Amino acid sequence: MDGTGEARNRREHRKDKTTSTNSADRRLDTIASTRTASNMTKPRKTAKPTGSAADFIPPRPTIARLRAASKGCQGCDLFKVGTQTVFGEGPSTAHVMVVGEQPGDMEDRAGKPFVGPSGKLLDRAFDGAGIDRDDVYVTNAVKHFKWAKDARTKRRIHKTPNAGEIRACFPWLQQEIALIQPRVIVCLGATAAKALLGRTFSVMKSRGKPIESELAPAVFATVHPSSVLRAPPDERVRAEKMFMADVRAVGRYLVKAAPERTAQRARKFSGWSTIAHPSAISSASTPSSHE
Numbered sequence: 001m002d003g004t005g006e007a008r009n010r011r012e013h014r015k016d017k018t019t020s021t022n023s024a025d026r027r028l029d030t031i032a033s034t035r036t037a038s039n040m041t042k043p044r045k046t047a048k049p050t051g052s053a054a055d056f057i058p059p060r061p062t063i064a065r066l067r068a069a070s071k072g073c074q075g076c077d078l079f080k081v082g083t084q085t086v087f088g089e090g091p092s093t094a095h096v097m098v099v100g101e102q103p104g105d106m107e108d109r110a111g112k113p114f115v116g117p118s119g120k121l122l123d124r125a126f127d128g129a130g131i132d133r134d135d136v137y138v139t140n141a142v143k144h145f146k147w148a149k150d151a152r153t154k155r156r157i158h159k160t161p162n163a164g165e166i167r168a169c170f171p172w173l174q175q176e177i178a179l180i181q182p183r184v185i186v187c188l189g190a191t192a193a194k195a196l197l198g199r200t201f202s203v204m205k206s207r208g209k210p211i212e213s214e215l216a217p218a219v220f221a222t223v224h225p226s227s228v229l230r231a232p233p234d235e236r237v238r239a240e241k242m243f244m245a246d247v248r249a250v251g252r253y254l255v256k257a258a259p260e261r262t263a264q265r266a267r268k269f270s271g272w273s274t275i276a277h278p279s280a281i282s283s284a285s286t287p288s289s290h291e
Contacts, residue, residue, distance in 0.1 A: 088139025108145035129251030189224030
C-alpha cells in the first residue's frame with residue numbers, strides 16, 4: 001500500500017472513532033438528562049419526611065403548579081408507600097368540590113382520583129341530583145394510598161391514614177380550596193369531614209345538611225361511597241338510597257343558593273397560608289372514613 005492509501009485509512013479510522021465517541025457521549029447525556037428529570041419529580045424512597053406538605057408548596061401557586069409540585073412531596077411517610085401522588089382533578093372554576101379520604105388501589109395505579117367503583121357510584125349520584133360532573137373538582141384529604149398487603153391474596157388492603165398523615169398533607173387541600181373557591185364542598189366520610197370541620201364532627205349526625213363555614217358558603221358531609229359498596233347485601237339498597245338523598249340535597253342547595261351571595265363571598269375570600277388548619281386534628285388515630 002502506498003503512502004496515499006495509508007493516509008486515507010488513518011483519516012477514516014479517526015473519523016469512525018470520533019463518530020463512535022460522539023454517539024456514546026450523546027447517549028450518556030440523554031441518560032443523565034433523564035435521570036435528572038426523574039429525580040426532580042420522584043422522591044427518593046429512603047428520604048426522611050419533612051413533616052408537612054407546606055415545604056413543597058410552590059410560589060404563586062396554581063392548580064397546575066400544585067399538581068406538578070405534589071409529585072415530589074415528602075411531607076409524610078406515605079410517599080414511600082403509595083405508587084405516586086394522586087392530586088385533585090377538575091375545572092378550576094368548579095362550583096362543587098368533593099373531598100374524599102385518600103386514593104384507593106385503582107386510583108393509586110392510575111394517578112387519578114375517583115376512577116374506581118366509588119367514583120362510578122359518585123357519578124351516578126351526581127347525575128341523579130342534576131349536578132354536572134364537569135362542574136365538579138374531586139380530590140382527597142390525603143394524596144397517597146396507604147395500604148397493607150393481604151398475606152393470603154396479595155391484594156393491597158386500604159388502611160385509614162392517621163392524624164399526623166392527614167395534618168402533613170393538609171396544605172395541599174388548603175391551597176386547592178383557596179384556588180377553586182367552590183360554592184359547595186362535599187366531604188365523603190369521616191376522615192375528610194373531620195379534617196375540614198373538626199375532629200368532633202359526626203357525619204352520621206349531620207349528613208346531608210348544609211353547614212356554614214369559612215371554607216365555602218356551604219359544606220355537606222355524607223358517607224364515603226366505598227362504605228355503601230361494602231355494605232352487607234341486606235343493607236346495600238338502603239345505604240345507597242341514603243347516599244343518593246344526601247347528594248340530591250347538595251343539588252337542591254345549588255339551585256336555591258343566591259348567586260349574589262356567592263359572588264360577594266368570592267370577593268372577600270383570600271387564600272390561607274400553609275399553616276395547619278385550626279380544626280384541631282388530634283394526634284390520636286383518626287377513625288375510619290366509613291363512619
